Amino acid sequence: MATLQSAVGEGAPNRNPDVVAVQTLLKQAGLYPFKADGDCGPKTKAAILKLQKGFLTHPDGRVDPNGATWTRLVAAAAQGGTITSEWSGDSSRWTQDKKLLSMEPFLRARVVMIVTDLKLQGFQPKIFFGWRSVAVQEQLFKQGNTKVHFSFHNGQKPDGTPNAYAADIVDSRWGWGDEAETNGFWAALGKSAKAHGLVWGGDWVTFKDVAHVQSRQNSELAATKTESGL
Numbered sequence: 488m489a490t491l492q493s494a495v496g497e498g499a500p501n502r503n504p505d506v507v508a509v510q511t512l513l514k515q516a517g518l519y520p521f522k523a524d525g526d527c528g529p530k531t532k533a534a535i536l537k538l539q540k541g542f543l544t545h546p547d548g549r550v551d552p553n554g555a556t557w558t559r560l561v562a563a564a565a566q567g568g569t570i571t572s573e574w575s576g577d578s579s580r581w582t583q584d585k586k587l588l589s590m591e592p593f594l595r596a597r598v599v600m601i602v603t604d605l606k607l608q609g610f611q612p613k614i615f616f617g618w619r620s621v622a623v624q625e626q627l628f629k630q631g632n633t634k635v636h637f638s639f640h641n642g643q644k645p646d647g648t649p650n651a652y653a654a655d656i657v658d659s660r661w662g663w664g665d666e667a668e669t670n671g672f673w674a675a676l677g678k679s680a681k682a683h684g685l686v687w688g689g690d691w692v693t694f695k696d697v698a699h700v701q702s703r704q705n706s707e708l709a710a711t712k713t714e715s716g717l
């Protein structure tokens with residue numbers, strides 16, 4: 488595998504062989520349909536930005552040796568396209584199956600059990616969010632719907648494949664409406680989640696998040712971010 492001696496892109500040293508390596512990978516990833524000439528101009532920088540927009544909150548147009556962008560670029564080139572393309576768009580609109588696939592395996596299995604439990608009780612559970620991108624997370628932050636820039640919903644493998652440690656589950660008839668509370672949906676969700684070893688957001692005092700379940704403790708958030716290459 489190619490390696491970089493120094494950074495490529497915006498404000499970087501842009502050594503000719505490093506630029507050729509980055510351009511070649513961008514080309515294999517389908518992001519740069521030009522000649523790998525070793526000259527880091529606007530087209531190369533635009534291609535780097537395009538790659539970064541899929542997974543970074545603040546794209547900087549720069550590929551650092553062994554950095555998150557480099558890891559992502561190598562993975563995208565290896566599979567002949569950006570991983571983000573198949574996982575792009577509004578993840579709240581994905582099918583239930585795709586939302587399940589976007590979760591890490593332990594959480595996925597528990598969410599399936601919770602959905603079954605709730606259906607047996609006459610509810611109509613629906614996964615609203617499994618994984619979501621950090622770009623969507625940023626929008627939710629600006630709207631005041633979350634207090635963190637990185638959440639367990641943003642968990643991913645270093646190559647960018649979704650690997651969420653959180654899911655939001657609602658009843659399709661009520662969403663976050665009052666009926667969900669009065670009909671006991673949140674209580675039933677919390678009970679089932681905890682019975683299956685998950686953390687339920689309805690137990691939080693400072694920021695009660697009744698639809699939210701997660702497979703890790705809040706104290707593991709920073710580690711999850713690092714593991715995600717973010």
Ligand SMILES: [Zn+2]
Nearest residue numbers: 653654655699
């Ligand atoms: Zn959530």
